Amino acid sequence: MTISEVSEKFDISQDTLRYYERIGLIPRVNRNKSGMRDYTEEDCNWVEFIKCMRGAGLPIEVLIEYVGLFQQGAETVEARKGLLIEQRKQLIARMEDMKKTLERLEYKIARYEQAVVVKEKELKKSEN
Amino acid sequence: MTISEVSEKFDISQDTLRYYERIGLIPRVNRNKSGMRDYTEEDCNWVEFIKCMRGAGLPIEVLIEYVGLFQQGAETVEARKGLLIEQRKQLIARMEDMKKTLERLEYKIARYEQAVVVKEKELKKSEN
DNA sequence: GCTTGAGTTGGAGTTAACTCCAGGTGTTAT
DNA sequence: ATAACACCTGGAGTTAACTCCAACTCAAGC
Known part of the structure; x- marks a missing residue:
């Protein structure tokens, strides 16, 4: 797959795809004989995975x-698991925070x- | 209340408090005769409100x-309500996104x- | 064989949201 | 009355995460 196809498919700019690769956020993508990126299925999985995780704020x-x-192989399985568990914890915390804020917004x-019903009777300032 | 008390109470740096005021993220705080900020109860409510909303990513x-x-008074009630409704919508969308990501992390x-149980039998690469 | 278009690289620029700093003022303790 | 301290202002610096750019290469179409 070419970079423009991947960009299209996952709605990530080519610049961002290159940037992610540059900083090691996705593994290095192979180039074809003329030097252009040729994304494999696995590369695409990484892109999609990263997009998802970034979207949730990791x-x-x-x-x-x-x-x-991951690239260091099987001996890092425990470390990877630990990392994911930590991120899960933080994600749950963020979600709980957001839930409280949502309730507040609802309120x-x-x-x-209420205010509209009563013809815009002033809301007490102390409640913003 | 002094700025250091407010800073302490809400765990926001004094610099950030001044910055928020400067950009109009909280209404202007009154100064005492010697020019220092004197936060009222209402100012504190704003600070806390903003902290909460920022924490949820608004x-x-x-x-x-x-x-x-808000500062323009009662004739903006409808506009404010609309703004809050829009932000609620976006917040819900973000939360749903995060829920999907959480499920993926859990998986x-x-x-x-699983992998650990079976003595680190290799995970298929295509699943990151 | 020249243009067009997609892609390449390394590096600079941008944006949001702070964070820090220099130089100054007012209050408090010695 | 001198030092120490909390705070002030305007403006510069920082960080994360992109985003843009110049200068180049390569393959395809006319």
Whole structure:
């Protein structure tokens, strides 16, 4: 697969794909005889995986470490697992935070409905 | 309340508090006769509100707009409500994204448990 | 054989969100 | 009244994560 196809398929710019490869966020992609990237199925899996993880806010640094460990082979299985467990923990924490914020937003929106119903009677300032 | 107290209370650096005020992310805080910030209860509510919203990833730009609308008074109630509803939508979308990623992490971790049990039998590369 | 277009590299520039700093003022303790 | 300290302002610097660019190569079409 060419870089433009991968870019299209996963909706990631070519610049970003090259950048990810450069910093080791995805393993190095093979080039064809004329020097152009030729993404294998596995390369695509990495791109998709990274996109997903980045989307959930896992830091690039951590993902680079994961990829690095992966490339070092089977003896890093424990380390990789530990890394994933830590990231799961943090992800859950972020989600809980967001849930609280969501509830707060819901509450505020409900108050605004209220306010509109009562002809925009002023909302108490102390509640923003 | 002094800036150091507010900083302590909400675990936000003084620099960040000043920065937030400078860009209009919180309304302007009154100064005492010697020019130092004196945070009222309401100022604190804003700080806490903004911290919460930022923590859930609402962009600063949007929050600045919200604060701006708030300061323009009752005629912006509808606009504020619309803004909050939009942010709620986006927050829910982000949370759903994260939930999918979490499931994926869970799955990977389970696979690693598996791998460890079978004495680190190699994980298929195509599954990262 | 020349242009066009997709791709290459290394490096510079950008954006968001802080974070730090220099030089100054006002209050408090010795 | 001198030092120490908390805080002030405007502006510069930093970090993460891209994003853009110049100068080049290669293959395809006319």
